[in-house]
Amino acid sequence: MSAVSPNEKFETSWDLAPAPESTDHVNLESHYDLFIDGEFRPSKSGNRFASVNPATEETIAEVTEADQADVNVAIKAARKAHDNVWSKMPGAERGKYIYRIARLMQEQARELAVIESMDGGKPIRESRDIDIPLAAAHFFYYAGWADKLNYAFPNRRPTSLGVAGQVIPWNFPLLMAAWKIAPALATGNTVVIKPAETTSLTALKLAEIFQQAELPPGVVNIVTGHGEVGAAIVNHSDVNKVAFTGSTDVGKIIQKSLAGSEKSLTLELGGKAANIVFEDATIDQAVEGIVNGIYFNQGHVCCAGSRLLVQESIHDELVRKLKHRMDSLIVGDPLDKNTDIGAINSSEQLNTIESYIQIGKDEGAQFYQPSCPVPEKGFWCRPSLFTDVAQSNRIGQEEIFGPVLAVQTFRTVAEAIQKANNTPYGLSAGVWTDKGSKIFNLTSQMRAGIVWANTYNKFDPTSPFGGYKESGFGREGGLHGLSAYLKV
Amino acid sequence: MPTTLPSHFPTVDQVGVVERAARFTTRSIKKVAKMQGLRMVLNMIDLTTLEGMDTAGKVKHLCYKARHLHDQVEGLPSVAAVCVYPNFVGLAKKEVSGSEIKVASVATAFPSGNSSLELKLDDVRMAVDQGADEIDMVISRGRFHAGDTQYVFDEIAAVKEACKTARLKVILETGELGTLDNVRKASDIAIAAGADFIKTSTGKIKPAATMPVTLVMLEAIRDHFFATGQMVGMKPAGGISKSKLALHYLIMVKETLGPAWLDNHWFRFGASSLANDVLMQIVKQKTGAYQSADYFSLD
Amino acid sequence: MAKKSKNETNSVRVPVNKTYKLYIGGAFPRTESGRFYSPEVDGVSLGSICLSSRKDLRNAIVAARSAQAGWASRTAYNRSQILYRIAEMLEGRSEQFVAELKSQGLNVARAKKEVASSIDRLIYYAGWCDKYQQIFSSVNPVASSHFNFSVLEPMGVVFVVASEDSPLLGLISAIAPIIASGNSVVALASESKPLSAITLAEVLHTSDLPGGVVNLLTGNAGELVEHAAKHLDLNAIAFDRDNAEQLELIARESAANVKRVRKLCLDWTDVESANPYLIHDYCEVKTTWHPIEKISASGSGY
Known part of the structure; x- marks a missing residue:
């Protein structure tokens, strides 16, 4: 007897069964405070807003709405960290902290990827294979620059700018945070960064990583909220450097508002390639x-x-x-x-x-x-x-x-x-x-x-990224990305 | 159908092909889809023995295995065909009689193809006369590299004629073609000359089938279908021994050509050890326990 | 002036005065506005100088835009030779420039220094034309099978509000690094000391520099900077004046098309003020990717 049925006719569509990534290993709090001076702190106002999963329309966590007072505290912390600790630290030691961050991100990559997909809606295939690995690679790349800056600028001894105020978009939440924070830290600057209001969660997870890496308090401060928070950062008089990624319209507003100040500015704006x-x-x-x-x-x-x-x-x-x-x-x-x-x-x-x-x-x-x-x-x-x-x-x-x-x-x-x-x-x-x-x-x-x-x-990470014309100015990534954060 | 040698061959970017091929491997095939896919893979296998030391006994055992893949599991599909040298076609035909398993035979001075056209056609006729359902020929790679594409084309056309009603699989031996551009070019020549299937490899040369090479060939098939409405089959051969990889090939076929090709009339795996790995996976899916090769017969 | 001899009294030679004009697109037009001003040094008028209008500015930008692509497509070697040629022409007319600088209020020593430094600066940047790219370019070791490199490209058209106090050296120090990479320039000369810029135009005109690559305007910055900042066909503005109000206006209105704004205000007599970073400042970084086929000698990999 033959146990086989020849030329079996298959259901031709052969649709793939659902293959959802497990969310078991994801640790999310019900709400997140601001990350200022090395610790999570509630805002002065106590205001919060919901971060919604765009695939389910359900709230994943509540995030704090910062205000001017919170921004002031964050910038003060960043200033103190810059002047007293970070800019004085030998580059090689700064580099080691940044390497730690990269390694911790790699270890926690799966959790970060799942949160990125839950919070922003991007497919796990991309957050897992592109966003998170690239973000970690960015920190790893710039960590190595921290003690080699004099080689990047012939005939120059570059120095840090001071406090960098950074505002990032919702399309690559963690990757954009990495693009902004990694070069700023490698060059001895300290950071106050605002993630986009719809996608704050991986930045707040990154704050936990900063704590695990024992990054000195105040070196990176993360304030969440809507556009007004970003405006409060970029317009603050004690910010030395503004870096913005987002729409050309907002970029123009920032460029205008910085007129007459000594702040240096880089913009990464829209495109129609x-x-x-x-x-x-x-x-x-x-x-x-x-x-x-x-x-x-x-x-x-x-x-x-x-x-x-x-x-x-x-x-x-x-x-x-x-x-x-x-x-x-x-x-x-x-x-x-x-x-x-x-x-x-x-x-x-x-x-x-x-x-x-x-x-x-x-x-x-x-x-x-x-x-x-x-x-x-x-x-x-x-x-x-x-x-x-x-x-x-x-x-x-x-x-x-x-x-x-x-x-x-x-x-x-x-x-x-x-x-x-x-x-x-x-x-x-x-x-x-x-x-x-x-x-x-x-x-x-x-x-x-x-x-x-x-x-x-x-x-x-080694490849400079940035635009001509109304797509902005300055470069992120590679050797060319250093000059945005240095007095050369 | 009168055909002529194409005058233009599309070019291929290797890095782009490798990237695309890699993306198929990120598809996750689970549960029902996996079981269905594994059964398809089994049913698409050309169970093969092509050794200098092949004997009647070896061929008989292979044919028995083709019909009784794993009797411990009820309701399994059979493989598509057994693939043997021409002198074993008659025996194989007898051994699989009563089943719908096809007998395929390599011919045309397999595996090098270095002989006269007359001898190659005799090789084909002998296999066909003994009842081969399918002929797996090799193209003349030397002529191809020498630039004599017309010879390669004419030879395939002549073999096709000698096949009569047997279906012709044209082996490009991609491991000897040197570039993906050449794989595309050879695919187009074979299809234009009347191939029913195009096939990557003899199994005697490394690299044999890879996903990037197969993708380029699938794209040639798709372009022919877009231009003429006619389907051509595909057979990657050699180097596919794991069921996971085989499922990725099926994903590639589905997304490049469409579900109509998910049938052993249009897609085959040339393999010998793949069947047991698929069987192990099927049993694992049924029982939940990881399997050992010791429990699956080797023939 | 030589003493007139007695038998020449009836034939006094009347000097021919120069008419100071603008330099736009390789031609020397008067201002379309018909307006002039007369800067004075110690109560002596320097002559009638064109008071450029926003239309002159627009015309100059049009000329600069149409010249820019051609200039950028010249070989670096060719741009280098042309900058060198400008220096040669300037050297030959040193005395004229010294005299003009004196008439604009500089003492002899400073005037001579200004001219000599200007010539040297041109030679300096002439040498950079075919070298800065090697300093600032990079091949980037990306982690995929791609060849990836970054090069500098000129921004396009740059408006220069040139130094008020250093009418020749300041102007040349600002312009030379901008055109070295293939940008074209519209420069507004020192308002109080405009003569050197106009004479420099004559030098440029005889130096193989294509018309329109450098355009020189005279007049009042306050009248022009806002229009320049709002102009959508300018890529960058370099500001070399000590005027915070104008700088802020430029910075604000430049947002109209995300213009790059550079504040100069350097001591141009300092040799260190000349450096290739000033060339970089008027360049964009372009990064190009291309796949690298992976087939090794063993034939593996495909």
């Missing part, structure tokens, strides 16, 4: 790069490749492949290991994205979304594609900050360059061609701070 695909590109890898460029982190990425410029001769082929690839993307529970696109960070942001989708439709562009299922509760947006987009369409000009791609065509190299640079932004660009000399021409012609050739959305 062109991702240019030539007919001689490696098309399948370009499609992957396009997907990674715009659907990574729900498109909540300042350097997202939100404008696809495709050579007209391959437009149809490429769009067909792109749609096919979009169909395989899984939207849903950020904690599910198979999720490609998680929750939109807030209902407010979802409204913005949806209004842009309506604008695109009204402008006459062709709209495509796969029909994948999305959960009932929470804030969701399927990966979206507009073809037939003109340079003059708003969806081709304005930063949407969501998973919405605008596809335009071009015919010649010159036209591609012209269209790519025809924007007030200048953060990033992508170029896809298999021809070497064309790559070098295109990459040097792009008016943008980061150019990805035959790849997209790659990040590394």
Whole structure:
């Protein structure tokens, strides 16, 4: 007898079963105080607000709303720590603290990843494989600079600026904290930082790590709250350095408000990057790069490749492949290991994205979304594609900050360059061609701070990041990221 | 269907392919999906013996195993085929008769392919005459590297004709092609020349099947389908011995080609030790206990 | 002046006075506004100087913008030679510059020093044109299979409010590092001592420097800085005046397009005031990524 049934017919869809990351090892308090002078302290006012999981609309923890008085105390602590301890400490010793932080982050990586996904909505695949490892790597990289600063600036003996006031966005909560804090500490500055109001939790977990690392009190102070708290920090007279990542609109307000002060400023603002695909590109890898460029982190990425410029001769082929690839993307529970696109960070942001989708439709562009299922509760947006987009369409000009791609065509190299640079932004660009000399021409012609050739959305602590034009000024990462925090 | 040698071959960026392939491996396959996937893998295996020391006894045992994968578990699917040298086709055919298990035979001066076209066609005819359902040929890699792609194309077309109704799997021997660009080029040539399947490797050269190589071949199949509406099958062979890796291959097939290819008519694994690993996983899923190789027959 | 001989009394030579004009796009227009002012030194007028208007500023920015890409695409070697050529031309006209500086109130010693230092400074930055990139660029050892490098690129068009007190050295010290990397410049000369800037335009004009790379305006900073700061086609402003109010105005209005603002106010007679960090200050850092195929000699890896 034969125990086998030949040519079994399978249910062809072969849908993956849910594979949620466990939340067992996550330790979250019901509420978090401010982190000032090395300890968690309640605010003077006692005000709190809820941090909501955008995938479930449930409150995960309550976070403190700081006010001017709290900011004053935090900056005073930072000043004292700078003048008395941190700036006087030999670089090698500062470095050891920063190394400790990196190591502790690596140890607690899984917990941090889960909290990041719960609090911000990004897929666990990204928080686990990208955000948290990169954040730890950032501390590890800058730790090593602390005692080598004189080698970074020939003929100079750089010194710290003092107290750095930092305001960071909600799209990469812990990673942005690392981008800001690590270089500031390595260069002998102390920090008062405000995480975004929707994503404060991993920064507060980072505060616990600072305690475990025995970082001297006051070296990093974390004050939570809304925009007014950020304004209180950047406008405080005892802040020497302001670093902001966020929208161009807010960046301009900060630049204005700092006029007449001696504070040094770096801004990392918005973008509307062109991702240019030539007919001689490696098309399948370009499609992957396009997907990674715009659907990574729900498109909540300042350097997202939100404008696809495709050579007209391959437009149809490429769009067909792109749609096919979009169909395989899984939207849903950020904690599910198979999720490609998680929750939109807030209902407010979802409204913005949806209004842009309506604008695109009204402008006459062709709209495509796969029909994948999305959960009932929470804030969701399927990966979206507009073809037939003109340079003059708003969806081709304005930063949407969501998973919405605008596809335009071009015919010649010159036209591609012209269209790519025809924007007030200048953060990033992508170029896809298999021809070497064309790559070098295109990459040097792009008016943008980061150019990805035959790849997209790659990040590394050693690689400087920052924009041209209205995308801001100053660099974060690499040797070039040091100068933002030093008097050279 | 009259076909011609393509005049243009798409290029491939290796780093991008490796990244994409790695991403399939982050898919988590659990519970029902895992059990279903493991059964599919079993049913897609070409259970293979291609040794210089193959004997009638070895082939008989292999065929028995193909029909009785693990009798301790009821309701298992069988493998798709057994794969043997041409001189064992008749025997294998007899041993699997009454089942739907196919007999595949390597031919065309396997594994090097270095012989005259006439001898290779005779090799194929012999296997077909003895009842082979499928022929696994090798392409002429030397001619390919020498730039004589027309020869490679014509040879495949000639073998296809000699196969009559047998399905033709074209082995590219990707480990000898040197670049992914060449893998793509060889895939396109084979498909254009009439391949029913394209297959990575003989199993005699390292590296054999890898996910990046297979992905490039799947993309060639997908592009052919987009252009013509015709399906071509895929068979990675060699180096796939763990069920977890096999499931990642299936994810790659599903997301690159679509669920229509999740069927042993269109997708095969060329493997010998994979079957037992899948069986161990299936038993583990059923019993909850981790298994030992000692409890699974080796044939 | 030589004594006139008796038989020449009937033929007194009337000196030809110079008309001071602007330098825009390689041409020497008068201000479109038709307005002039007459700075005085010890009660003596320096002549009629163009009082530039916001339209002159706009025209100069247009000229600078259209010249910038071409200038940036010159080879570093070529820019280096052109800066060197400017120094050569300046050297040949040293006496004229010394005389002009004297007429603007500098004593002989300082005037000579100012001219000599200006020439030396140009040579200094001429030498940097093809070297600063090697100092400030980097290849970044990223943890993935990518080649990653950062280079400096010029910002674009820079507006310079040049030194009031150091009419030649200050102007050159501000402009030279800006154009060394391929930026173009619109510079507003010292209001009280504008002659050197205008004569410098003649030097620039004969130095192979493409028209529009440096544009020189004369006039009143208070009239122009706000318009410059609000101008959306300027990339940066360098301010070399001791005027906190104007600096704050510039800093505030520059937010319109996230302009880069640099405060200079250096002692330009100090040799250390010249350094490649000033070139860096008017550059953007561009980082480029490209995959590196991984196939080793053993053939493994794909």
